[in-house]
Amino acid sequence: VELAGFEATAVPHMDTLYDAALRLTGDRAAAQDLTQETMLRALRSFSTFRPGTNCKAWLLRIQYNLFCTQYRKDRRLPLVWLDSPDEPSVEPPSYEPGPEEQAVREMDRERVRRAIALLPEEFRIAVTLVDIHGLSCAEAAGVVGVPRGTILSRLHRARRRLERLLTPELGRVQADDL
């Protein structure tokens, strides 16, 4: 297997895989193993990746399948993890912080993480794929294996639920902003 092409195309998405694995498994050790196993499996089948398509979505689909077949039963609930010095919070690389983001930066990320972690699995996965990692609804639908409209409706319900849970945080953003 040629590692160079894989390193240029797939390895840059490792942070996405690790973050999504944490949210899927709810456990650091399992997330590390799931990320590694996903990368190894992707390397082995890299010849089936079609250049020009979304590599991040391709990797997330491999990871989701692995999670379903081998990790789901071991998920620990609820997922709560703390910021640790070796696991810094990052904005996804494509993300340009706007004024809202500047305002929320100081907020308690932990509370937001917990709110996301406590969402039902289907909602949490939709939020992880689309809102956090920037997949389109169609791409997320391909990862999970449901129609695009289902992803959209899960996202909609997840966001409304988060809105209720995070009203204090959002209120603060608005007050600071206006």
Place this chain on the structure above:
Amino acid sequence: MTCEQFQDRLTAFSLGELEPHEAVAAREHVARCSDCASRALLDRQLTALVRSTAVATPDAVRARIMTALRNEARGTGQRPRRRHWLSLGAAAGLAAAALAAAMLLVPAPGSSSPLTAAWAAYRTQPMMLQWDDSTQARLTAVLGPAANTPDLRSFGYQVKGAGGRMLAGHLAAVTEYRDMAGQRVTFLRWKGDLPEIASARPSRDPGIAAARWGPTGSVWWASHGIVYCLIGGVDQRLLYEVTEHLQGGEGG
């Protein structure tokens, strides 16, 4: 578009996933309804908040994964024919073993112990071996008859590879078997003292230690200055039976 209709489509609107004609109607609505405009702003803020919780891969994890990828790339590059059996049994077995090892984190021997290295190798490097005469000669020089590959076909184990590898500075003979179900069993031998780990259960026979981590079991024992270690995603009792067979084979 009414307020209710807009709010039903709020998420799709924010994501730019509305059908073109609906997107036009939604934009028109939000331009003249301050209520819905502030709902849309709130939705944007919510997304920013959610997105800000993403975390990066810890450096140590990244390094471990890159090592595994390099080993994999090197391995398959040299031994393409190994893939078919690997992708069937080994991938599943490896994931199970990796998960088991993730749960383990029992008081393990120091990282300088060959046993730890053996476990790490079992977790991360399922396909590591190739027949190689010079390695075999070195192994025989160090380990004597223990370097030979035992025949375990009576247990349904087929040899999938054999060779040598360095485990924490010890040259170890490694044999990889698959059972009928494709489960991996790895048999290792190196020169040294019997490693002790706190979680190991004393077995019915003195001199044999065993530990089970999730679905993966292991048994190790020492004889004549050589440590023998079996690791596999199979029934622990079966590992004992293999152990007994192997101890019988070496004459005690």
